[in-house]
Structure formats: C-alpha cells, structure tokens
Amino acid sequence: MDDPNADTEWNDILRARGIIPPKDEQSKEAIEDLYVDALNARKKEEESLENKTLDELDELEDELDDDRIILEYRKQRLQEMQKLAEKDKYGEVTQISKPDFVKEVTEASKECYVVVHLFKDYIPACKLMNQHLAQLAKEFKSTKFVKIIGDQCIPNYPDRNVPTLLVYGEGDIKANIVGAVAFGGMNMTVSSIRAQLANVGAVPPEKKEDEGDKKKRSIYSSAATAALSSDEEESDNDDRGYY
Structure with a gap:
C-alpha cells in the first residue's frame, strides 16, 4: 500500500477529493x-x-x-555539605596558652580567620566579652575563636587594655582592637562586637533586623550586664581598671 503521507501527484488528487486525510506534517x-x-x-x-x-x-x-x-x-x-562541614568545625571559644599561640593562631589563620581575646578573669568587661564571643562562635563555626590571659600572651600587657581582640587571617594579624570602649563598654552587645569583626572580614556583616529582633538583643544584653553588676561593684578602679 502506498504511503498516504508521500508527496505524490496521485495522493494530492486523493486528498483533494477527501479520500485520504490531509498530509500529517509540522x-x-x-x-x-x-x-x-x-x-x-x-x-x-x-x-x-x-x-x-x-x-x-x-x-x-x-x-x-x-x-x-x-x-x-x-x-x-x-x-557541598562535606565542604561546609570541613569549614564549620569550631563553634566555641577555646582557651590557649603562650606555647600554643603559633600553632593555634598564626598557623591556623592560614586556613581561616582567628579571633583572639586577651582577657583577665576579674574584669567584668572581659566576662561579658567572653559571653558574647561564645554566641558568635556558635553562629560562625568557620571562624576560630580563642582566648588567652593578656599578660601571658604579651609580657607586661596592661590590664587596663583588656578586653583586647586580635584578628588573624592569612597567617598574619589583620586587626588589634583594644579596650571595651571600642565595643560599647559594659553596654557592648553581640552586634557591636560582630560589627568590629565584620569590618576586617572575620565574620559576615549583620543583616538589618526588624524591631522584634532588636528588642530581643537589647533584653539579652541588659540581662548579661545585670548578671555582672555585682562583680563590677566589687572590683576597684585603680590602674587595673577597664575601659
């Protein structure tokens, strides 16, 4: 049987008479x-x-x-998940000593940013800084957070200069932020510390918050400050004081 879709004169006659259907073409x-x-x-x-x-x-x-x-x-x-897990491996503030500094800070900073808190236990502003850094460490696990007693890290480092944050990256120091006043004193917040660290690329900048988020952060900061108020009253304000 001839192909009804073939392009022949006979098929054209049959299509014209309605004997076979029109040619199926697109x-x-x-x-x-x-x-x-x-x-x-x-x-x-x-x-x-x-x-x-x-x-x-x-x-x-x-x-x-x-x-x-x-x-x-x-x-x-x-x-992608494996690469993220390899980067997000910290999550807390680890205390180190002077012999650990090169390995835990200088060498480690070749792979990620390292934030070093120079502190003294008796200074309330240092305690508040440690609380806020702990929260940032949990949020930004690809950034390494460590702390070290100030004069153990730098001989004769004045207590009045702590809290101090040293930021390392690419195997070298990127920033040296001295004194609590740089972060807002005893009114320092996670946001004020994050802003300083974001300026040098140690953590991402903070996105704009709505009013509800701002209120929550304000309540957190006030509670943390109140918890340290007794320590602040007991500390003296001589040359060991804080900014």
Missing part, C-alpha cells in the same frame, strides 16, 4: 517551538532540583525513571 516553526519548550522544561526541572534536600532528592529518584540528573545533583549536594 512546520519548521512548530518543530522549533516544541524543541524550545522541551529545553525550558528541562531547565526548570534542573533549577527546582538545586533547592531540594537530600531526602527530597531520594524521593524523586524513586519516582522518576530518568534518575541520572537526580544522582548528579545528589552527588553535588553531598560534596
């Missing part, structure tokens, strides 16, 4: 439109996968026959 433009639609659909599918969790990718892998792209995204997501 214009070049229609074919191009179908191709573009298919590309856009695939692109949309790939973009939707980028934001899915590993569990969601597993579910899609079970549902879809073509799982090659799912496996690729799963592998990519696992690699």
